[in-house]
Structure formats: structure tokens, C-alpha cells
Amino acid sequence: MPILGLAPSSKPTYPPHFDIESVIRPNILALHPYRCARDDYQDGILLDANENALGHSIHSSSKNSSSKLNGNANIEDDAIQTPNILALDLNRYPDPAQREIKSRIAHLRGLVHSNGTPKDDHIFLGVGSDEVIDLLMRVCVAPGCERVMITPPTYGMYAVCAQVNDIEVIRVPLNADGGAFQLQLGAMKAAIDREPSIKLIFLCSPGNPTGTLIPLSDIQQLLDYTQFKGIVVVDEAYIDFSPPGSSAVSLVEKYANLCVMQTLSKSFGVAAIRLGIAIAQPPLIQILSNTKAPYNISTPTSILALSALSPPSLALMSQRISTILSSRVSLLSSLHSPGLSSLGLGEAIGGNHANFIMIPVLNRDTRKPDNVRSEKVYKELAEKEGVVVRFRGKEYGCEGCLRITVGTEEENKVLLEKLKQVLERV
Known part of the structure; x- marks a missing residue:
């Protein structure tokens, strides 16, 4: 089986007894990698990756203690600021425990x-939520x-990680009616x-790409189901955009078979630093800590x-x-x-x-969702108008459907103008 994405001319020929394709696990050779939003377009008004369009939320008026920059772990809570990265002791390995970060997250989430x-001891930190998924x-x-x-439709990395690890995926689709x-x-x-x-059930709440919350009572039904001996994993990447009281973190103290994933990428607006979070009872957290790099x-x-x-x-x-x-309310109203x-x-x-909207492009004659037209609109927006959304019709x-991240006021205005122009001609 050839290596996906590798030109045949790039296949190594020396030494002659070596065949790279016989070394790589078959499930990896067959893998179609998860495509991230930046694989297709990198420039323009980027409303495709559910980033925080308003930027990071690191306050610019506070100050960072010089002792921390020199490797001292003391931090003044009311005096934190973006540091000069080059002033850090970058020649030293980082703190493997990161207890200060974990303590702040525990406080924030009421643990x-x-x-x-x-x-x-209820918090694990990973290189994005993807490391947590893979470790689990x-x-x-x-x-x-x-x-x-x-439970499709859902975040694509669950299936990708499963295939990488040679794990069969059981799919039970969500009820998409209405x-x-x-x-x-x-x-x-x-x-x-x-x-x-x-062994694991992955739930995305709010869902990606659906933006839909799963009631805590439904999650509890799975946690309480005696026939299920594994762990329910609830991915809450977008939870801060949901009503208060929606988070499954409130169930962690009771249920040892629950793991909640969160991130600093969305509501905190620091997707670039790649920090994912697992919240669970200490035994699972310890296992993850024992296994991580x-x-x-x-x-x-x-x-x-x-x-x-x-x-x-x-x-x-x-x-x-x-x-x-x-x-989000204003954009929904305008789109309707x-x-x-x-x-x-x-x-x-x-x-x-969540911080995005899923909206279908219809066939103008039948008034039914139209994948062909939707994909054309997606490409025209990106390639001719410089507005990048995400085609999710498959x-x-x-x-x-197009998935549209809520942008700044000006970005949303341009989106609406360009979307109208594209819909008129496609």
C-alpha cells in the first residue's frame, strides 16, 4: 500500500533490501489524516477554525515578576503579564508538574x-486536547x-486517533432530526x-460541528449504565460559550468513570500555545501523568x-x-x-x-440542502472574496452546511456582504 501524499518518485530505493511500506503499520498506511482548517487557506478573513476572533485575553497592563522569568515559581496573582519569551531560562527543561497552572484551573472550575x-490532583495538562485523546x-x-x-457528527480526531492506535470505532449517530x-x-x-x-465513549458538548449541548442528565445515564465498564469522555472545548451550569465538571467528584476535556484555545483565545486539559478523579489523572512525555x-x-x-x-x-x-445573536439574525x-x-x-454557527446552503429550486452548491460557495468565498468559512456538508x-465562526463586528459585516454576493452568482 503506498504512503498517502507521497509521490511515487519519492519512495526510497537504498538500501535495496529496505521497504518503508513493510515497516509502517498497515492501519497507519491506510490513514486519511485529519484535515485542519489551515490546510486549505491561510489568508483572508479567517472564520473557519473557531478561533477567538477578538484575540487573546492576556491583560496587557499587569506586570510579570522577574523572579519567574529567571526560573522562580513564585507568581503574583494580581501582577501577571505576557513575558519577554527570550528572557526566560530556555536552556532549562520546563516544570514537568505545572502545579500552579493546575491549581488555577481547579479554582476556576470549582474543584x-x-x-x-x-x-x-484532578487536573492533567496536555499539548492540546489531541494529546489527551491519544493518551486516553x-x-x-x-x-x-x-x-x-x-457519536457522529463529531470532532474528527477521535476517529483519526483510533485508527492510528489500531482501534475499531463504533459509531452511533446523534439524532439529527430537526x-x-x-x-x-x-x-x-x-x-x-x-x-x-x-472502553471509551467520546461525547462532544457543545458539539463540533453542531454547537449543541448534551444535557448532563443524558451523560449521567451513560455513567450509571451498569453494562458499560469503561470511561465516558466529554469534550468541552466550547463550554464557556454555553449557559452557566452546563459543564460536566460538576459530575467529576461523583463519577470515577468520567473524564472532561477542556482547552485554552477557544474562550481564552490562546490556541497558539496548545494547552489541553483533562479533568477527572485522581486515579485516571495519575495514569495519564505516568504515561505522558x-x-x-x-x-x-x-x-x-x-x-x-x-x-x-x-x-x-x-x-x-x-x-x-x-x-452570535446578531449574526444569526442577519443570516436568517x-x-x-x-x-x-x-x-x-x-x-x-458555541462560538460558531452551522447553516445550510440550499438548492434555489428545490429549497433542499445542496452539497454541490455549498462547496462552491465555500470555495468562492475563500478564493475570490478572501472570507474563509468551513464546508461541513459531508x-x-x-x-x-457551512460552519461559520463568529468574527469581529467588522469581519461579520464583510462576511454577510460577500456571502450575499457569492450566493447571487453561484
């Missing part, structure tokens, strides 16, 4: 002891004989009964994460979340306007609980 001290599979699921469950995108609990339990080797969180990442988790930065983050939520509807733009689907229940 504290009765005396007010944070439960940092590697430590929990035996390749070739055990399985994971996902754009609901909720769990089919009966079907999930039936699949568990048929396949007792399922020794210094997986770099010193520049940790310093910027501490800055993002400082009180002034959290206040700024809260303000920007409010702005994004308000912009008669002018765009008459050009074949449908009603948004999903729950609209995902289950998302026919004809």
Missing part, C-alpha cells in the same frame, strides 16, 4: 477542598481487540450490550497559560465572551434575513451554544 485549597486511547484501549464509541443533534441513548446502550469491549508543556506555554489564567485576564476573557455571544433566505440560505441547525446530518 476545591473544604478549606479552599485547589484539587490540582493508548492507556485504556487494547489495539486490535477493544473499541471506542463516537437539527436536534442529541444522543440516541437507547441505541448507545444497545451497542454497549453487543460490544462489551467498548516527561516535559510535554513547554516553559513559554506555561508562562502564557499562567498569564491567561490571572485575574485581570479572566476578567477580560469574560468581557470578550459576552461580546462574542452578543455577536429575507435577503439571504431568498438566495438559498437556510435556517441555522444545531444548538448554537458530515452526518449536516448536508449542505
